[in-house]
Amino acid sequence: MTKLSKLTLALMLAGASSNVFAADLDTLQTQLKQLKQQMQMLEQQLAAEKTKQQQINEQHEQQVAQISKKADTKIVAVAESESDKKDEGIKIGGAIRANYSINSYDDDNKDRGGDFDFDIFRLNVSGEINDISLNGEIRFYDYMTVIKYAYLGYEFVDGWEGQAGITSVPFGNGPYNSHSYFFSTNYYVGLEDDFDLGVVVKRKLKDNWKLDLGFFKNDELGGVDGGSDKSKRYSYDIVGSRAPNEGTYAEPVNKIGEYNTFAGRATYQVEHSKNVITDLGVSLLSGGLHDGNDRAGSYGAWAVHLDSKINNWNVQFQHGEYDYDLDDNSNRFAVGAYAYYDTVSSKATMTNFNVAYNYSLEWGPVTDIQFYNDYGIIYDKSDNSANTWMNVTGMSVAAGGFFSYFDFIQARNQPFIGGTIIGEGDTERRFNINLGYYF
Structure with missing residues (x-):
């Protein structure tokens, strides 16, 4: 190419x-x-x-x-x-209760297999209008009608509330030194759940200290010259000195009433842990006695107390003394409550120890059960009568609006358990069921 x-x-x-x-x-x-x-x-x-x-x-x-x-x-x-x-305005609530009991000190009751009776119908009022609160409770028994409490309340300074009327006497573990339907032995000498006419100041600040101070002019029925029947009341108070020749349950001849009583309770809460707290407290009470014409003596009481919550457990302890120094040198005095009179030693020592366990559950309508054992004793009495003691083993059951107590009581020289505080009786027993509907 x-x-x-x-x-x-x-x-x-x-x-x-x-x-x-x-x-x-x-x-x-x-x-x-x-x-x-x-x-x-x-x-x-x-x-x-x-x-x-x-x-x-x-x-x-x-x-x-x-x-x-x-x-x-x-x-x-x-x-x-x-x-x-x-x-x-005011909210209204209340309760209807009935009671079954069988006991060792009433042969007729045992022969019938116990008795089931109407207990109480009560109405409660509570509310607040213009920062003034109103609280009251009236009780209707088949043998009497009584006002348990009725007072006005007002928070006059931040953290301090005043109450005036028939209000609670601050003394001992509060609100109760017991768990059962029968309270403790202290109730029957006027030193638990007691209400008188006066003024109470409560410290309600959000810290560990609580303080209740009260002055009571006289008892809820107006003192020695108030009311015609001194026995018709809810809480126990002195109504007279007891002469040696008077019967234990007789209306006293020498009428006496409380007046110008000062009461105080201070408690300090110890927080051991989240679910363990203990309230340690001391209570003092001092007042005069009057026979309608002149001063008839004085009275006082003191107590140290403990209320501890340990998870679901509750432990209560209280120890103290009361002393009614009557000018007539009587070593016994008459008290009135529940439409009958009884007799109490004028001076004695009191000790209580209670244990309870709270159990929550969902069993039909039943939501809470509390198991408890409450023990109390009154001893070293001025009249040298035998010790009074009461042990209550039982449980309370909450189911909606229903709340019931099931108690087995063993006691000696205990009111409502076949005895009296000045008695020399035997140990008695009572099985009691209290059924209540609260609304």
């Missing part, structure tokens, strides 16, 4: 390669253009999706805000309703 032929062939091949390269470049440019268009479409779709999601988020936020606003409105409405309800 000549040089000219070779050159011609080279030029032809170069032209062909150029044409192929140009065709490939056009194809590549077309593909890039298509890819760019696809990317633009994808970006538009992503932008549309983002806009749509923003709209959804904004709608969700608006809905949440509306729901929150409704919730706030509901809370405010409820708060206003509760406030209005608080100022509307």
